[in-house]
Amino acid sequence: MNRFLSHAANRIDAKGRVSVPSAFRSVLSDGGVRELYCFQDFVFPAISVGGPELLDRFEKQMAAEDPFSSEANEMSLLVHGGGVFVKLDPEGRLMVTDFIRDFTGISTDVMFVGRGDYFQLWEPQAFVKAQAVAREGRKSRGLRPD
Template sequence: MTDRFVSNFTNRLDAKGRVSIPSSFRAVLTKDGYEGLYVHQALDLPALDAGGNALRATIDDILSRFSPFSDEWELLSTALNGTSEVLKVDTEGRMVLSEALKVHAGIGDTVTFVGHGHKFQIWEPERFRAHLDAARTRLRDVKRTLGSLSGPAGGASS
């Protein structure tokens, strides 16, 4: 069993608005020991960030870099803590997304869960495909740039 969220999965919401968290993600959450599922609106994407203690620790680490009296701390805390929800996960591994979370991510009757190591994201599937395509395009450009920078001593280029 891994302690990281990896891969991506698409699941449908049922008639009651519940969606099953992928079993491999549930296993990571169980190992993490967080009660429920911590979810907040992604800062700059039409997606949701979700996880447990590891995600909370990352948020706390980010906030600890700023004075609690600074504007930056206030803004980040509002965005990361002020829009967060702790969702209940039932015994079948299902959760219900609030209307506010669904509206932020444009979620209808299907969601895509995307692993990000210490957290996972929840996307509307078409938005995720577009985001993934854009990410791959940008990464090709990064790879070309890195390849042109490395010479014989810098390692192989492709």
């Protein structure tokens, strides 16, 4: 099952590092991913993380537009200016930089959240709340999984 599933919180150490859950690392190495593309999510206060093909997808989308349009420029501001490649250390940890902290509100712990073909970094409390909101929304709309 080569998808990012479930969620788990890990603690940030004194040097600002956090272990990526083993299950997520397995998915990455199965996919031959050595370098991770991270970007500030468009919808949630979270960092989305996946392989470089994520960025490729965005760039294809932008290439289809007029490169001088303000639409394409704004998209690039998010995708390029709001994105970064990171790699894990030999133990499978990543540095929690200000790039991540400022956008998510993360301070001492990181919630890793599977999203299928990518995963996200959340401030733990924020994730719990957002999930509760999502659950309520679905319930009031009538419970059907589709």
